[in-house]
Amino acid sequence: MDPKLIKDCVHCGFCLPTCPTYLLWGEEMDSPRGRIHLMKQHTEGTPITPEMAGHFDACLGCMACVTACPSGVQYDRLIEQTRAEVEREHVREPRDRAVRGLVFSLFPYPRRLRLLRPGLGLAARLAPFLERVHPSLGAMAALAPEPGRRQRLPALVRARGPRRAVVGMLTGCVQREFFPQVNAATARVLALEGCDVVIPPSQGCCGALSVHSGRADQAVRFAKRTIRTFERAGVSTVVVNAAGCGSSMKEYADLLAGDPAWARRAKALRTVDLSEYLAELGPVATRHPLEVSVAYHDACHLAHAQGIRSQPRALLAAIPGLRLKEVPDSAICCGSAGTYNLFQPEAARDLGDRKAKSVASTGAELLVSANPGCTMQIAAAMTRAGDSIRVAHTAEVLDASLRGVRL
Template identity: 65%
Template structure:
């Protein structure tokens, strides 16, 4: 498996610090479904062992949550290793027909905002009226129905939203795919908060997918095509930063320079853009608050999205923003390092183990007694919301931007 860097593989000393943080090891207790076990499989591939369906399955089972990267005392770049490995799996492994069909559906749909938007009307009808046919869908497809949030109306956003008061920065805003289609209110709240904090917000209407789902699944060429579109959209837009409000997209865009490093046309602009990507809370942490906060008497449990906390190292900033709201009580969730089971489209491809992880996370969330669950990723909002419903519990969910927006405007959080 020549596409895996042998030096990175050799960094692992098999200490086992990664084991307690790995969701699949927590579920199954199998060495080959732990980070160090998968690294051992990578080494065997480098030595010429065949890529069997069983070995490919262990690589597929990884959520890519990067909790092991945070836990590793040796600095092993498991995130790079698993992405390199998945490129090889995609190139060399032939999946069974049902698996190929499901992946074709997933990657033919989720990275395409217009296709997702076209699903909103039939999904709305199903949510309003129900359908015995859809209720009998096979497990993986019924998972999509269970995860889907209530369909919301599209919220038109201007191509440029001017700063309120003194302009402090000009920022681009990624609207995303799932975020744009199913959480338009999050994008609207993000834009309003950025403007209130002194940013001109540039929101190109024709922007496409950033390529995060593709790059995390080993579909490197597809990811590069999407990434070039993002570079064309934002690299020459006259912005000081590109703000992202979805954790998985942000972590991928911060690596867009590496993804396009071998492209002589795009490499310089991609490298520039990668260095100017910032999570929503990260940018606001740098700027510091200027917009007055009104009291918001709510209790919230904050969930660390894996690709924000582990991949980007952004943990304190969203908590500081929430603590800056008068009247808000912030509660921590037990076992915060363990993934909720969303992991991009992992919960669609692996619904049963994802439901187990979702149930664990939902139980820990409900144990806080909070009124609201707050996080910074649409997949986490859907996954944990589904877990709470399956447990028979109730909790309202919101993005960090929505909480700040409500406080700045002096209104209640949207239900």
């Protein structure tokens, strides 16, 4: 934990109304400034106790406090440093260690995730039993989506019409195996807008889940492999359609700061979110009407970590017939937050239920999100509430409009 970054916090309290866990419990140590106080205690010699680790674990890492802070506190860097310290020093209960080991032996590995696909349809029915074994296992089963039809993407998708750019595309882990239709839609949209899309078949996890959970060594390995993969593919710009992945890839240079050569290679590889890139590129393909009302959900690692809010809204609003509706309290996290809804299922469920009510209040026919975790989290919460709403990624909506097909 960097003492200089800790000193930036003046404990003004602007972060409090934006912090999901403070809103849930009203507990000072479960607010950003409270956690920073605990970080300061640790730098001054206090060991990480189980109670202290619990307060750090309870943080979603949603970065809403970073947006709200008038002093520019880099809480994102602080919580990542702190989580790495927790993983080094804190000894978890055997059952919790086993569950964390299971999650991190599965989710960052697309081929292993693929083995889960046949059983995803049964997962919800097994959730009550698995919850008795461990709450995290029950949460994992309850969140499981019906996987989209598996699609193999070619290594290169050619631009339709005159070529305007050449970009790489990250396929991700959960996105690739549970939401393959999103990657297919992303490639088609980029091609229709004049891009050659390079999709290296050898790519793996970008390291986002690892870095957000304090597993720095694993994150570094994944980051280096991702950089190497796209270097070999001959692209300097990588388009990402998952908010958490894009946020982490944009921070590769900081992650690899201890190795200057790799840090330079990280800086040379530009990462852009899909909506960010399309807004920069400008439209050339014709938008066909979609008569649908859409509630757009701000994924935290898109809105707060990357500062991307207007671009996806502008892209959706430009579709004829589409009616865009704002979700109340959109800045408050839905409770997904990478692996948070697996390791902190009770708090995640409360936040998911809160978000589901906000989404339902819009009366929209379709929920649009730019992160697979958010999609699973909100869909599960809507189901619990007895509401049904179709869900889609921004790329899927754009794809339907550009191709003139129904959603």
